[in-house]
Amino acid sequence: MTTITRKPESPIAHLTPEDIEQIGVELDAIRQEVIDSRGESDAAYIRRIVDVQRKLELGSRAVLLVSVLPPAWIAGTIGLSIAKILENMEIGHNVMHGQWDWMRDPKIHSTTWEWDNASTADGWKHSHNEVHHTYTNIVGKDNDLGYGIMRVDEDQRWYPMYLGQPLWNFLNACFFEYGIAAYDLELGKNLSVPKEKRSETFKKNARNTLRKIRKQATKDYVVNPGLAIPTGSFLPTLAANFTANLVRNLWSHSVIMCGHFPEGVETFEKASIPENETRGEWYVRQMLGSANISGSKFMHLMTGNLSHQIEHHLFPDLPSNRYAEVAPRVKALFEKYDLNYHEASLPAQVGSAWHKVVRLSLPNGWLATTNRSNAPQQLALLWKMTTGDRKTRRAAQARLDQLARRQGGERTEVAAAA
Amino acid sequence: MTTAAEPFAAPRGRSLRSVLRRVAESAVTPLELDDVLDVFHPLRSGAELRGRIVQVLPETPESATIVLKPGRDWTGHVPGQYVRVGVDVEGVRLWRTYSLTHGPRPDGCVSITVKAIPGGVVSNHLVHSARKGQMLQLAQAEGEFVLPQPLPAKLLLVTGGSGITPVIGMLRNLHSKAVAPETDIVLVHVNATESAAIFRAELRALDASGRIRLVERFDDQHGLLDVAVLAELVPDLDERLSYACGPAGLLDALEEHHAARGLDLTTERFRPVVLAPADGEGGGTVTLTGTAGAGTTLEVDGTTPILDAAEQAGVLMPSGCRMGICMACVLPMREGAVRDLRNGALTVAVPGETGPQGVPIQTCISTAAGACSIDH
Numbered sequence: 058m059t060t061i062t063r064k065p066e067s068p069i070a071h072l073t074p075e076d077i078e079q080i081g082v083e084l085d086a087i088r089q090e091v092i093d094s095r096g097e098s099d100a101a102y103i104r105r106i107v108d109v110q111r112k113l114e115l116g117s118r119a120v121l122l123v124s125v126l127p128p129a130w131i132a133g134t135i136g137l138s139i140a141k142i143l144e145n146m147e148i149g150h151n152v153m154h155g156q157w158d159w160m161r162d163p164k165i166h167s168t169t170w171e172w173d174n175a176s177t178a179d180g181w182k183h184s185h186n187e188v189h190h191t192y193t194n195i196v197g198k199d200n201d202l203g204y205g206i207m208r209v210d211e212d213q214r215w216y217p218m219y220l221g222q223p224l225w226n227f228l229n230a231c232f233f234e235y236g237i238a239a240y241d242l243e244l245g246k247n248l249s250v251p252k253e254k255r256s257e258t259f260k261k262n263a264r265n266t267l268r269k270i271r272k273q274a275t276k277d278y279v280v281n282p283g284l285a286i287p288t289g290s291f292l293p294t295l296a297a298n299f300t301a302n303l304v305r306n307l308w309s310h311s312v313i314m315c316g317h318f319p320e321g322v323e324t325f326e327k328a329s330i331p332e333n334e335t336r337g338e339w340y341v342r343q344m345l346g347s348a349n350i351s352g353s354k355f356m357h358l359m360t361g362n363l364s365h366q367i368e369h370h371l372f373p374d375l376p377s378n379r380y381a382e383v384a385p386r387v388k389a390l391f392e393k394y395d396l397n398y399h400e401a402s403l404p405a406q407v408g409s410a411w412h413k414v415v416r417l418s419l420p421n422g423w424l425a426t427t428n429r430s431n432a433p434q435q436l437a438l439l440w441k442m443t444t445g446d447r448k449t450r451r452a453a454q455a456r457l458d459q460l461a462r463r464q465g466g467e468r469t470e471v472a473a474a475a
Numbered sequence: 476m477t478t479a480a481e482p483f484a485a486p487r488g489r490s491l492r493s494v495l496r497r498v499a500e501s502a503v504t505p506l507e508l509d510d511v512l513d514v515f516h517p518l519r520s521g522a523e524l525r526g527r528i529v530q531v532l533p534e535t536p537e538s539a540t541i542v543l544k545p546g547r548d549w550t551g552h553v554p555g556q557y558v559r560v561g562v563d564v565e566g567v568r569l570w571r572t573y574s575l576t577h578g579p580r581p582d583g584c585v586s587i588t589v590k591a592i593p594g595g596v597v598s599n600h601l602v603h604s605a606r607k608g609q610m611l612q613l614a615q616a617e618g619e620f621v622l623p624q625p626l627p628a629k630l631l632l633v634t635g636g637s638g639i640t641p642v643i644g645m646l647r648n649l650h651s652k653a654v655a656p657e658t659d660i661v662l663v664h665v666n667a668t669e670s671a672a673i674f675r676a677e678l679r680a681l682d683a684s685g686r687i688r689l690v691e692r693f694d695d696q697h698g699l700l701d702v703a704v705l706a707e708l709v710p711d712l713d714e715r716l717s718y719a720c721g722p723a724g725l726l727d728a729l730e731e732h733h734a735a736r737g738l739d740l741t742t743e744r745f746r747p748v749v750l751a752p753a754d755g756e757g758g759g760t761v762t763l764t765g766t767a768g769a770g771t772t773l774e775v776d777g778t779t780p781i782l783d784a785a786e787q788a789g790v791l792m793p794s795g796c797r798m799g800i801c802m803a804c805v806l807p808m809r810e811g812a813v814r815d816l817r818n819g820a821l822t823v824a825v826p827g828e829t830g831p832q833g834v835p836i837q838t839c840i841s842t843a844a845g846a847c848s849i850d851h
Contacts, residue, residue: 096566
């Protein structure tokens, strides 16, 4: 990925300022239509989902009380995993976006909702709703790009420690909820400040997060296993809860990676964003900075409709059940203005996002220029770059760039011949 | 220096019940136990107060009685009182206030009688679309419009339109007793037309059996009721204790009439009298400063209640009757000025001069009269 302004051919070069404003007008019209038609069936939808989720979770936990029996363990763990995924994705994320605030039901409202996650609702609403959704894909402003622990852009200088980023990313996926909690607290930034100088806000937020984590852990790893002691199911229940959290974390991490990470999703330079970004410009940034996952209705439900990431980023507070319905119109708008509507299946998007993590963990051009025949030399070069000093690295990088250019040339020739 | 004394009287919950509850709470966090129990038994004691519709009885083409089974925590009511009801219409929860139209019933149900107002979202929904089994949100009964105990020897009840609703509750209660009350009751019941009159047959039956004397007046037959003729309709007017409920015009006229004769009158007003603010006096920016409002700023035009403006902006506001009587919507104003939509009265809060808690204002009947900040 290279920020849109540094690309040789910008994907929006063909749009006039009038086009961009017109896109804004057309998207606003789609948005207003949904708002005007929100009603009873939407309310019934979210209430039904909440009801199903609660019954599924309670039922699964009840089954896990006898999880010493293998079929009970399997059924309970699958049920609990699905319940936790629904709770985080289709319910928690969307309720906290205020998608259901119009119902004026204090029980399903962004100001009162708390979710089954290590991060507090308040912390998450700030880092996600405010920061990420406002500054989507602006390098240096949107920390969702790489979560502050990864190299996500060719323009970021490569260091040997980035070689480990596929591993960090995998560990982050396994313990994603804690990663998000740390991220909401801006833990890295705040812990580097001496203890006595840390802000009161940070201390308060950290206390709240620790309390939340304690309650969550008590539920999953003390109370529920404890209740299963009479049937001798303490350990199986503990393992089932751990598994359900792991499954939920891996799943939500995968879905979220698909939103902005796959190859071809655009990023933006801080300096390229006008101070008074117009509504049209903001919309276009959301359009190019997000990617969708294609799939079945069940798939959309399990991703919390984040499979419609493009629609979600355009209209973060429209009810999630309506994204599928507006998607064809949004897609038509992309076509009309000759923009890339980034959509692929879940395996393709997850694969693409992981490919990028691996590619950027390596020096620019390394992965592209490596093939079976030159692998030994390439590995030797990588070894040199990893162990050598800055000068060695720069020289090796220059060679890689040269190699990449030549290969790029060859590819063009092949394409021309074909 | 004082030490914060631990109260001896209330030992921290050690009972088995409270221990079990705490364990259950920690097993379902971040949900509350009540969220879970609500899935199975929404009317149990300890739940948020709700009522399930058990019957919808049409009264006239434009009115219906809704019989509700209230949750276990319903504490009962006195006839003449009203109840706040939260109804989901087109997915949106809206709160309105209706009089209870029965005395306490042996089946524990309560009833409200609703007249569909033209353009009224909730009233039309309840009259035309409410169905058995539907759940409504409830608040406890409130209101001072109740008969005194012991009852006076002679009573005059004056009602206009749906103003009959608290009065029918009183009458049903009085006449459901094994021993008929001694009180001599006259009911002057005013309606636009005969067909619009709610409880027509029931009231006529009470009249026919001699339990009350019913004086019916219909605008299309008798013309608008001139309160000056009240003394002709009710010759012993001065001996009677008077209660009235109905439209503001009728109540205003009655109040004047009774005051002139030196008589007491208890009234119940359903709708506030909304005054249009004088030109150039209304409107302003309202800033919500608390966590719920989260710094929302609203442009309020001087005719819209702050409550409506905030709700349109997506803020979940405390609300109740929406007519200035229940005080459920009260929030502290830290700074600025608001105008009471009913009477134009100005309320001002000046930092440093007003108390640390600000000035409590009712958001449902207040509009901005300049910039103001409200803690929510």
